[in-house]
Amino acid sequence: MNSLQTLNKRMRRTVFNYVKRHLSSEIERQNEIFTNEKSRQRQAVGRIEKISINYEGPQPESNEVLIMNKNISTPFDCARHLGDTVSNMSVVALLNGETLWHMHKPIPDTCKLQFLHYQSPNPVLVNKTFWRSCSFLMGAVVSQAFKDNIKLHLHSFPSPNVKSGSFVYDVQLELEDWKPTASELKVLSLEMIKFCQKELPIEHLDVSKDVAFEIFKENPHKTKQIPDIAENNDDKVTLFRAGTHIDISKGPMIPNTNHMGRITIANVIKLNTDIPDGHIYRFQGVALPRSLILNHFAYGLLEDRAKLLNPARIPGSQVVDNEDNSFVASMTA
Structure with missing residues (x-):
């Protein structure tokens, strides 16, 4: 058996979906709402x-x-x-x-x-913007990476903290005790690199609570977060879109996925939480902007550090978590 056949056999054993599908009806529905609302706001000017x-x-x-x-x-x-x-x-x-x-x-x-x-x-401000964008883009890749029979909901990602050693996205997965192999982490990293190489602009849109609820009505975590976000953001919810992926974040983000250079999804760690109906996994990664060059040894040290459990707050059922746990934080803090 040649190396390509061996790799394909290994890939079939993973939980990932390697057959590229047409957009699901749910993603199409979300994007239709986003596009129509963006057009409506432009016409209302x-x-x-x-x-x-x-x-x-x-x-x-x-x-x-x-x-x-x-x-x-x-x-x-x-x-x-x-x-x-x-x-x-x-x-x-x-x-x-x-x-x-x-x-x-x-x-x-x-x-x-x-x-x-x-x-x-x-x-500092640029680093936070880049780190926040890394979490957002990792969410885009993870949300489309798994097979259809595995229930998945993006939960939230914490406020960017470069000193923590990794960018993070907490995801609810219907997997009992998944410990990704090195090859699975490598595939996730490659998928994120390929996504960013599409050079997608990252769009911004402020919407009402009603529009946000309609977009995220299939995600119980996002719908729970929306009222708190709107209450602290002039009754608005700030959305970003890259390609067909839409998510909530106070922003700002990098303007285009082509800013991303080296990317590694370094670890996925199951968290101990009381959130019902699934298990919360913390996806952690490290990346560099395309314009910054770092030697292999130094980048390897960053990858090793990113494997350690990120100390960001662990989500729980009694707390409404969203980025920074509050939309009141100053943009320039």
Whole structure:
């Protein structure tokens, strides 16, 4: 038996779904709601008003005033006016020197605009944005990785904490005591790499509670989280979409999956929780932005650390968990 046949035989023994399917009716339903709501909000803008965006570049001579469209133009649109270098490097926008802003989120009024990137003098905000995006994208891959007969619900992911050593997504799986093999973790990592290589823009959309409930009505964890999120977010729920994957997060995210470089899903650990109707597994990973290079030995140390149980709060039935456990946290904290 050749090596390819051996690999295929091993893959058939795993819990993963390696046959690429057409979109499920549930995913199609969610995306139809998201797309229609995004179109409705765009049409509701009505008469186009102009606003002045005062771009503050890394050097005073690069400063520029851009005339853009209120509630339509995004920081990414502004970056494209400034050239490919700016648009390709920018990770997240900073409005008026204090508010982090997703690159694809419409700008509501005249403001000062800066762009943060991976080589920024103070990379904390960029690192958090990247780490949060890693959790979001891992959720996208995990939600589609398992066979149809295995019940799965994405639960939540904690606020990004680079110092913890891994990005995380807690997932409810109808598996009694799954301990993934090294080959299964490798396959999950490769699936996440392939997903990111599609160069998908990560869209942003604020929706009402009713719309959020309709999108996530099949996920008992998300529906439980929505009221608390909306209560602390001006009665809105913030959604992000990459490809066909939609999830809840306060954001911001990286603007495109092509920002992702090396990726490893390092471990999956079953958690001890009292959540009924399934078992909660903590998926943990480590990644680097595409623009950052690290030697094999140093990256291996990061992978080893990411295998250890992430110390983030373990979800329970008595607490409504969502990212950061609160939408009140400051974007720039």
